[in-house]
Amino acid sequence: MQITDPEVLKFIADTQAVYPDEANQASAEENRRLYDAMCEVFREPRPAGLPVRDEVVAGVPVRRYTPVGSEGRPVLLYSHGGGFVVGGLDSHDDVCAELAVATGCEVVSPDYRLAPEHGFPAQLDDVAAVWTAETASRPGIAVGDSAGGNLSAGLCFRMRRTGGVMPLAQVLIYPGLGGPTDAPSYTENAEAPMLRGKDLQAYARMMSPEARELRRTNPEAAPLVAESFAGLPPAFIVTADVDPLRDDGPAYQAALQAEGIRADLRNEPQLPHGYLRARHRSDKARQSFAAICGWINDVLG
Structure with a gap:
C-alpha cells in the first residue's frame, strides 16, 4: 500500500534525512551512530515532574520511570526495538516516560x-532477569x-x-515474531x-549461526514456531500496515485465539514500521499510541 498521508510522509522524509535506508546495511557501529542521532531529533521532553532514574537490576542497566500514584500498580517492562542491534535507554526514553504517565x-x-x-x-536473558526481579x-x-x-512475546x-511469573498481558507493537517470509506483507512491503x-535480512546476518538456527525451532526466539500457545497471557498486537512484519500480528492473534486466549489486533493503515516516533507529528500515530x-x-x- 502506498502512503499518501502528508503527516506520515513528512515523518518518513525527516527520518530518512538523518537515518537513511542504507544505515541498516552499514556496520553495527555506524548503524548505531546514525540511529542514535535520529532518535535524538525526534526525542520529546519528558512529562514535567516525572521521577526517572538509572540503576542496575539483576546485573542489567535499566531506566525506571515512576509516576506519582504508581505504588500498588503493576510494572510495565518496556523492551525497546532496534533489530537487536541498535537502540538503548535513550532511544525510547520519551515513549517510556509518556507510557508511564498515561x-x-x-x-x-x-x-x-x-x-x-x-x-x-x-537479549532475552537480560529481559527475563529484570522481569523476574521486578515481579518478585x-x-x-x-x-x-x-x-x-x-x-x-518470547518472555511469555x-x-x-x-x-x-507470567505477565498479566503482552503488548506487542509492530513485532517481529518469526512468521513465514513468504506471507503477503513481506512481498507487498518489501x-x-x-x-x-x-533490512530484516541485514539484521538477521548480525545474529550468530546458532541464533539463526534457534529462530527455526525455539518459540522463545521466534514465537510463531511454537507447537502450542496454551497458557500464554492476553495480548494486544498493534501492526503497521506498510511493514513487512505486518502479517506476523494476525498470525499470532489467531494462534492465541485458537487456545481461547484473548488477543486483540489493531492494524494501522498508512503507517510504517517505527511510527511511534511520529506520535507528536502524525494524528494517526497519536491515535495509535493512545x-x-x-x-x-x-x-x-
Missing part, C-alpha cells in the same frame, strides 16, 4: 545486550516494539517453560519505507 504504572526499560557482540539468547513482589505487563515485541514462552525486506495506553488501562481496570 497508565499510572511504573515503567522499567532494560538496556539489554545487543548483537552482534552478544548472540541470542543474551508485584505483577507486570510485558510491552515492546519491533525487536522488543519479539522479546516481550520463557516464563511458561521455567515456571516463572520496499516499504523505514523497514525493507533487505489506543495502546487505553488497552493497558482497560486490562488493569
Whole structure:
C-alpha cells in the first residue's frame, strides 16, 4: 500500500534525512551512530515532574520511570526495538516516560545486550532477569516494539517453560515474531519505507549461526514456531500496515485465539514500521499510541 498521508510522509522524509535506508546495511557501529542521532531529533521532553532514574537490576542497566500514584500498580517492562542491534535507554526514553504517565504504572526499560557482540539468547536473558526481579513482589505487563515485541512475546514462552511469573498481558507493537517470509506483507512491503525486506535480512546476518538456527525451532526466539500457545497471557498486537512484519500480528492473534486466549489486533493503515516516533507529528500515530495506553488501562481496570 502506498502512503499518501502528508503527516506520515513528512515523518518518513525527516527520518530518512538523518537515518537513511542504507544505515541498516552499514556496520553495527555506524548503524548505531546514525540511529542514535535520529532518535535524538525526534526525542520529546519528558512529562514535567516525572521521577526517572538509572540503576542496575539483576546485573542489567535499566531506566525506571515512576509516576506519582504508581505504588500498588503493576510494572510495565518496556523492551525497546532496534533489530537487536541498535537502540538503548535513550532511544525510547520519551515513549517510556509518556507510557508511564498515561497508565499510572511504573515503567522499567532494560538496556539489554545487543548483537552482534552478544548472540541470542543474551537479549532475552537480560529481559527475563529484570522481569523476574521486578515481579518478585508485584505483577507486570510485558510491552515492546519491533525487536522488543519479539522479546516481550518470547518472555511469555520463557516464563511458561521455567515456571516463572507470567505477565498479566503482552503488548506487542509492530513485532517481529518469526512468521513465514513468504506471507503477503513481506512481498507487498518489501520496499516499504523505514523497514525493507533487505533490512530484516541485514539484521538477521548480525545474529550468530546458532541464533539463526534457534529462530527455526525455539518459540522463545521466534514465537510463531511454537507447537502450542496454551497458557500464554492476553495480548494486544498493534501492526503497521506498510511493514513487512505486518502479517506476523494476525498470525499470532489467531494462534492465541485458537487456545481461547484473548488477543486483540489493531492494524494501522498508512503507517510504517517505527511510527511511534511520529506520535507528536502524525494524528494517526497519536491515535495509535493512545489506543495502546487505553488497552493497558482497560486490562488493569
